[in-house]
Amino acid sequence: MVRGGDGGLLDLERHFAFYGAYHSNPVNVFIHALFVWPIFLTALLLLHLTAPFLHSAAVGAAIYGAFYISLDRRSGTLAAVLCLLCWAASDALAARLGFSIGCKVVLVAQLFCWTMQFIGHGVFEKRAPALLDNLIQAFLMGPYFVLLEILHKFSGYEPYPGFHANVQKLIDTNRKEWEDKKAKKMS
Numbered sequence: 001m002v003r004g005g006d007g008g009l010l011d012l013e014r015h016f017a018f019y020g021a022y023h024s025n026p027v028n029v030f031i032h033a034l035f036v037w038p039i040f041l042t043a044l045l046l047l048h049l050t051a052p053f054l055h056s057a058a059v060g061a062a063i064y065g066a067f068y069i070s071l072d073r074r075s076g077t078l079a080a081v082l083c084l085l086c087w088a089a090s091d092a093l094a095a096r097l098g099f100s101i102g103c104k105v106v107l108v109a110q111l112f113c114w115t116m117q118f119i120g121h122g123v124f125e126k127r128a129p130a131l132l133d134n135l136i137q138a139f140l141m142g143p144y145f146v147l148l149e150i151l152h153k154f155s156g157y158e159p160y161p162g163f164h165a166n167v168q169k170l171i172d173t174n175r176k177e178w179e180d181k182k183a184k185k186m187s
Contacts, residue, residue, distance in 0.1 A: 017170030
């Protein structure tokens, strides 16, 4: 894990600040807490049902889990366990539902969850989602961001002392830049 600065792929502060700048409204944050992990689970289900090779969902979950552990050992391990549980649940669902019903479940769940995400951004955040600015970062960091938010809110968890204060400064700077850019466009 890289503490601040420009650590590139493993710079947790930078990732969290990028994502956090798009999620400052408490209702939008709550919507994401409810719907991001189901999006991940049903994406794995889709891989079980349609992937070109047998273990695509397991590989996807492992990549996510390994990346989260590389960002922070403690919360990353919890996130990796959640990825593993999503993989196991998607495997069980794929076996039980089969292709036809499974694909319908994926479609309905994805449409509903994504609709809620966009409502959260449009109605409450009043800002386009992060995925429009950085698709890969938004998809990769979404589940982990939600987990870190929940851990911080309910237990005060920080990957290291001062993490949230540092990130909040970056978020405030990012939001100010966005607001200035938005005001400039309107004038």
